[in-house]
Amino acid sequence: MAEDQLSTFVSLCRRRGFLFGGSELYGGLSSIWDYGPLGAKMKKRIKDIWWDEYVEKREDIVGLDSSIIMHEDVFRASGHLEGFNDVLVDCPKCKRRFRIDKIEKFGTNLYRCPDCKTEIDTRQQKPRTFNLMFKTNMSAIEETPVYGYLRPETAQGIFVNFMNVLNTTHKKIPFGIAQIGKAFRNEVTTGSFIFRMKEFEQMEIEYFVRPEEAMSAYEHWVKNRLQFYLEHMGIEESNLRLREHGPDELAHYAKACTDIEFRFPFGWSELEGVAHRADFDLREHGRVSKKDLSYFDSVKEERFVPNVIEPSSGVDRTFFAVLCNAYRKEEVKGRPRVYLKLKDTLAPFRAAVFPLLKKEPQLVELAKNIFYDIKKSMPAVYDDTASIGKLYRRQDEIGTPFCITVDMESLSDRKVTVRDRDSMAQERVEIDRVEEYLSERRK
Amino acid sequence: MAEDQLSTFVSLCRRRGFLFGGSELYGGLSSIWDYGPLGAKMKKRIKDIWWDEYVEKREDIVGLDSSIIMHEDVFRASGHLEGFNDVLVDCPKCKRRFRIDKIEKFGTNLYRCPDCKTEIDTRQQKPRTFNLMFKTNMSAIEETPVYGYLRPETAQGIFVNFMNVLNTTHKKIPFGIAQIGKAFRNEVTTGSFIFRMKEFEQMEIEYFVRPEEAMSAYEHWVKNRLQFYLEHMGIEESNLRLREHGPDELAHYAKACTDIEFRFPFGWSELEGVAHRADFDLREHGRVSKKDLSYFDSVKEERFVPNVIEPSSGVDRTFFAVLCNAYRKEEVKGRPRVYLKLKDTLAPFRAAVFPLLKKEPQLVELAKNIFYDIKKSMPAVYDDTASIGKLYRRQDEIGTPFCITVDMESLSDRKVTVRDRDSMAQERVEIDRVEEYLSERRK
Numbered sequence: 001m002a003e004d005q006l007s008t009f010v011s012l013c014r015r016r017g018f019l020f021g022g023s024e025l026y027g028g029l030s031s032i033w034d035y036g037p038l039g040a041k042m043k044k045r046i047k048d049i050w051w052d053e054y055v056e057k058r059e060d061i062v063g064l065d066s067s068i069i070m071h072e073d074v075f076r077a078s079g080h081l082e083g084f085n086d087v088l089v090d091c092p093k094c095k096r097r098f099r100i101d102k103i104e105k106f107g108t109n110l111y112r113c114p115d116c117k118t119e120i121d122t123r124q125q126k127p128r129t130f131n132l133m134f135k136t137n138m139s140a141i142e143e144t145p146v147y148g149y150l151r152p153e154t155a156q157g158i159f160v161n162f163m164n165v166l167n168t169t170h171k172k173i174p175f176g177i178a179q180i181g182k183a184f185r186n187e188v189t190t191g192s193f194i195f196r197m198k199e200f201e202q203m204e205i206e207y208f209v210r211p212e213e214a215m216s217a218y219e220h221w222v223k224n225r226l227q228f229y230l231e232h233m234g235i236e237e238s239n240l241r242l243r244e245h246g247p248d249e250l251a252h253y254a255k256a257c258t259d260i261e262f263r264f265p266f267g268w269s270e271l272e273g274v275a276h277r278a279d280f281d282l283r284e285h286g287r288v289s290k291k292d293l294s295y296f297d298s299v300k301e302e303r304f305v306p307n308v309i310e311p312s313s314g315v316d317r318t319f320f321a322v323l324c325n326a327y328r329k330e331e332v333k334g335r336p337r338v339y340l341k342l343k344d345t346l347a348p349f350r351a352a353v354f355p356l357l358k359k360e361p362q363l364v365e366l367a368k369n370i371f372y373d374i375k376k377s378m379p380a381v382y383d384d385t386a387s388i389g390k391l392y393r394r395q396d397e398i399g400t401p402f403c404i405t406v407d408m409e410s411l412s413d414r415k416v417t418v419r420d421r422d423s424m425a426q427e428r429v430e431i432d433r434v435e436e437y438l439s440e441r442r443k
Numbered sequence: 444m445a446e447d448q449l450s451t452f453v454s455l456c457r458r459r460g461f462l463f464g465g466s467e468l469y470g471g472l473s474s475i476w477d478y479g480p481l482g483a484k485m486k487k488r489i490k491d492i493w494w495d496e497y498v499e500k501r502e503d504i505v506g507l508d509s510s511i512i513m514h515e516d517v518f519r520a521s522g523h524l525e526g527f528n529d530v531l532v533d534c535p536k537c538k539r540r541f542r543i544d545k546i547e548k549f550g551t552n553l554y555r556c557p558d559c560k561t562e563i564d565t566r567q568q569k570p571r572t573f574n575l576m577f578k579t580n581m582s583a584i585e586e587t588p589v590y591g592y593l594r595p596e597t598a599q600g601i602f603v604n605f606m607n608v609l610n611t612t613h614k615k616i617p618f619g620i621a622q623i624g625k626a627f628r629n630e631v632t633t634g635s636f637i638f639r640m641k642e643f644e645q646m647e648i649e650y651f652v653r654p655e656e657a658m659s660a661y662e663h664w665v666k667n668r669l670q671f672y673l674e675h676m677g678i679e680e681s682n683l684r685l686r687e688h689g690p691d692e693l694a695h696y697a698k699a700c701t702d703i704e705f706r707f708p709f710g711w712s713e714l715e716g717v718a719h720r721a722d723f724d725l726r727e728h729g730r731v732s733k734k735d736l737s738y739f740d741s742v743k744e745e746r747f748v749p750n751v752i753e754p755s756s757g758v759d760r761t762f763f764a765v766l767c768n769a770y771r772k773e774e775v776k777g778r779p780r781v782y783l784k785l786k787d788t789l790a791p792f793r794a795a796v797f798p799l800l801k802k803e804p805q806l807v808e809l810a811k812n813i814f815y816d817i818k819k820s821m822p823a824v825y826d827d828t829a830s831i832g833k834l835y836r837r838q839d840e841i842g843t844p845f846c847i848t849v850d851m852e853s854l855s856d857r858k859v860t861v862r863d864r865d866s867m868a869q870e871r872v873e874i875d876r877v878e879e880y881l882s883e884r885r886k
Contacts, residue, residue: 014611015611016611017505017607017608017611017612020509020604020607022509022510022512022513022514023510023513023514023516023517023603024603024607025517025603025604025606025728025732025734026514026516026517026603026731026732027514027516028514029510029512029513029514029581029591032510032512033510034507034508034509034510034600034604034607035507035508035509036507036604036607036608036611037505037506037507037608037611037612037620038611039508040498040506040507040508040622041498041506043508044494044506044508048491051487055483055484056822057818059824059825062480063480063483063484063487064477064478064479064480064483065477065478065482065483065486065487066465066477066478067465067466067472067475067476067477067642068511068625068642069465069472069475069577069627069641069642070465070466070472071465071466071469071470071471071472073466073469073470074466074468074469086583088583097583128584130583130584134512134579134580134581135579135580136577136578136579136593137577137578138472138577138629138641140529140531140540140573140629140631141571141573148472150579157477160466160467160468160469161463161468161477161479163468164460164463164467164477164479165460165479165480168457168458168459168460168479168480168481169460169480170826170828177480179483182511182625184512186581186583188583198512198581199510199511199512285468288469289468289469291468375500379499381502382502383613385613
């Protein structure tokens with residue numbers, strides 16, 4: 001999708017009920033979004049496919065669902081309390097606030113406001129360090145607060161439960177723990193639709209391996225996760241690329257990291273990071289908690305702290321990428337047509353059923369019967385609230401692969417018109433064969 | 444389950460990986476729990492069944508997935524900011540803090556500490572009002588905070604999106620909006636395992652109706668939701684009851700409310716509340732936001748603020764109830780046997796496969812092949828990390844309906860032993876017929 005299409009695309013997402021602004025009835029909260037009826041459906045499909053692929057299908061990965069609010073010491077050990085900061089500076093003129101690493105610098109102490117272009121002298125405008133974690137008082141008394149933190153990543157819930165999982169599942173290394181859940185970061189940079197949000201959702205795996213097998217496991221996971229987007233999310237190869245972090249970009253403890261990038265309307269950006277985190281997480285949690293988080297290999301009779309490979313995917317970014325990738329705008333007989341070329345496993349509905357004429361009770365009845373029948377085996381929608389042309393456009397815009405129209409002839413020949421979303425080709429299909437027809441034409 | 448079995452039950456939940464204490468590596472956070480590998484699976488099954496039943500199968504209900512952090516004005520309108528309070532008092536001697544409405548009172552100003560039995564005189568020990576919502580600073584600057592609130596119920600996300608949903612889905616009243624998600628309450632009362640948690644998950648429907656149809660819709664929903672627990676959660680009728688709120692118990696705006704109660708180990712307690720909230724929510728949000736949240740009925744040419752029926756279920760309480768309901772302890776040949784009589788749609792695994800002897804490569808190979816085969820059509824687990832008796836006990840304790848054991852004879856007669864969780868009956872079944880055998884014996 002081209003950058004100039006982004007605003008049309010965002011308005012489609014709002015108009016069709018994929019996304020609404022968070023608390024927008026009250027003016028909204030910046031960088032917080034709600035998933036509407038279609039968005040909620042599609043987001044759930046994405047999460048279910050991931051969970052099925054990694055937790056249900058594999059024997060070497062187990063699931064977890066840990067809490068959002070966590071103990072302060074968790075983030076002392078993880079380094080978030082100390083180091084998860086942005087450095088911010090205020091423009092003296094327009095008073096807007098910016099991340100100092102994101103704005104233009106010239107000279108030793110001078111920056112330029114990206115909005116009003118005023119010079120910002122950091123000897124006058126002192127930059128301030130700001131922790132990105134949301135904290136909340138868990139004590140019942142305001143004056144003696146005891147802070148809990150909203151996790152900034154689901155990963156920490158996995159690390160602190162490593163021993164619990166090991167002891168209860170009898171898993172042997174290599175094995176992984178997978179989790180889907182909300183995470184929170186008080187990002188100042190707002191923007192780019194749902195790309196960077198204060199409240200977002202992650203799908204993370206921590207895969208524990210022997211140190212000497214970590215590098216090959218890392219390489220395996222980069223490939224595996226790239227394949228996931230191609231195969232299960234239907235993202236085109238030309239819209240994905242791998243970008244390995246250079247030595248200057250890597251966290252001090254990380255041995256390697258590769259971003260899986262998607263070609264967003266505003267440029268190539270991270271969809272997922274696959275990181276080789278060595279033994280940093282378990283070692284630090286072991287050190288701070290004073291518990292032994294090492295693993296005993298009973299075959300090799302050897303004790304060690306496992307290395308960890310972390311494929312960390314953003315649910316919202318995947319959702320965004322899937323929609324961008326599917327977005328098509330073309331001209332049909334001099335008029336614009338917009339449709340979403342979604343995989344049918346991801347589309348909110350696999351089929352839509354309409355009566356050609358709403359005022360004909362026989363048509364409505366037959367259309368509803370077909371709808372109820374189809375609905376038993378796939379997500380489907382019935383609609384008769386507009387003209388047929390409008391109904392087609394509606395379904396195109398939400399990516400429904402097939403529309404089934406019942407007309408007067410259907411009453412006698414027991415056939416319906418099935419229209420293909422992508423080619424717009426229409427075919428008469430016997431009512432009894434519709435389901436079979438659709439299942440032969442998976443998208 | 445009897446009350447004295449609760450601690451054994453909790454230890455089973457921990458030992459088998461259903462639940463772990465939140466942040467317990469660091470001493471834990473009170474009333475916060477993590478779902479372990481089996482708990483995460485079963486919790487997801489509960490949510491999926493609910494979502495499927497209400498969002499995917501029905502045409503009159505759509506889904507939503509709104510944010511956890513919401514605008515302060517949302518809770519100004521809902522009344523939570525003003526009225527969602529506990530009144531707390533401290534014991535002067537043991538310093539513990541209690542909800543004043545939960546402890547013994549005698550005389551005009553005197554209470555008794557439930558722990559150390561000291562008298563608490565509220566003329567000296569001033570009770571304090573304490574809001575149950577967690578708030579967090581969303582501004583980047585500590586000194587000029589802008590508070591967002593972690594929603595204390597998912598319902599508010601539905602109300603503030605009422606118009607968004609109406610405008611994008613073209614739904615006509617009656618229709619509902621359904622949502623599953625986390626909610627947060629800074630409860631001082633701790634305890635009773637996962638019954639009352641600071642971080643919990645809800646499955647809520649707001650069903651919008653014409654005022655004159657509200658009472659019959661309310662009655663319908665009470666029955667519908669009771670049936671859900673019986674039919675889909677497998678809870679026995681004798682463990683469920685309806686309790687209608689008396690006039691003194693009802694919120695001032697509510698017309699009626701019925702709790703669906705479950706017989707928890709500590710007594711009958713709320714599993715779900717089904718409330719007739721009249722037009723309170725939409726009216727108040729309309730008033731505070733100064734937006735028109737009324738509905739226009741185009742057939743009757745009439746404008747009105749819809750009434751709402753709210754079936755509000757706790758995911759964690761349902762999870763807890765399902766486990767309690769399934770918990771069985773019996774004596775077999777003089778030894779105790781514990782098993783979970785779970786519905787097979789809820790059990791973490793539908794079948795387990797073992798080789799009788801781990802040291803026989805042929806048995807292991809055959810067992811694994813059977814396992815991989817079965818796993819294509821149902822959640823299954825392979826285990827060879829203990830003796831057969833221990834493996835049976837393990838699967839009993841996690842509610843796996845069937846265990847399949849491969850022995851030396853299996854190599855020649857191509858049959859395996861299938862053991863039934865509930866009756867412990869064992870039957871030789873042809874390997875090729877195992878799947879069919881299991882599907883004929885749904886639990």
